[in-house]
Amino acid sequence: MKKKNKKSITGYVLLVVILVIVVIGVSYAAYRFLGEGEKTNTITLGSLELTLREGNMINLENTYPVTDEEGLAMTGYDFTLTNTGTASVNYKIYLDNVEITSSETRLDDKYLKYSLDIDSTKGTAKYLTTLGPDGERLLDQGTLKNSEKKDYVLRIWPTVEVDGDFGGQVWKGKLRITGDQLT
Numbered sequence: 001m002k003k004k005n006k007k008s009i010t011g012y013v014l015l016v017v018i019l020v021i022v023v024i025g026v027s028y029a030a031y032r033f034l035g036e037g038e039k040t041n042t043i044t045l046g047s048l049e050l051t052l053r054e055g056n057m058i059n060l061e062n063t064y065p066v067t068d069e070e071g072l073a074m075t076g077y078d079f080t081l082t083n084t085g086t087a088s089v090n091y092k093i094y095l096d097n098v099e100i101t102s103s104e105t106r107l108d109d110k111y112l113k114y115s116l117d118i119d120s121t122k123g124t125a126k127y128l129t130t131l132g133p134d135g136e137r138l139l140d141q142g143t144l145k146n147s148e149k150k151d152y153v154l155r156i157w158p159t160v161e162v163d164g165d166f167g168g169q170v171w172k173g174k175l176r177i178t179g180d181q182l183t
Helices: 002-034 068-073
Strands: 041-045 048-052 058-060 077-083 089-097 112-118 138-144 149-158 171-181
Touching: 058 149, 068 112, 068 149, 077 089, 077 138, 112 138, 138 149, 149 171
Parallel strands: none
Antiparallel strands: 041 048, 048 077, 058 171, 077 149, 089 138, 089 171, 112 149
16 A cells, blocks of 8 residues: 555656646746847938847747737837938838748748737737738838837737647747838
8 A cells, every 4th residue: 555655646746846847947938938138229221210129030939829918918029110311201111031040940920910019009919921921011101200200019929829739930030121212
């Protein structure tokens, strides 16, 4: 009887240790995904200036699926578009894929949702595929008068709404702006 009790206790202890390791692993992944950066990059195109607070790449790596409510509550990627010129400028902001290494597997767009806050207007959760294929994903467009700016927060997350195993896969993106000065 004592051997059976020792086996049961050993089994429970092993189960608790495994559970603790899984919780720590998931917590670390969430921390790494939600962590704020302090790096600021500025890209200037003629009289348009795009300032990104968090480096120059959007990177979904070691993350897990979340609900829309959780995705919309994430910190996101902050950036500002400013017209530093003297004339008005028409602009377009695109979200493009970034090349991944040969050892990585790209997470398909159908597993991703995004939202885009513009100034004080909160974005809604939408599938990334609604923006179109890579190279044509238009996030925003408009006209900025001289010295005018727009503040953005872009959030991208794997959704729980799509069945599939995408463990170990990554998605990397970058912002691209185009602009035409008005005369």
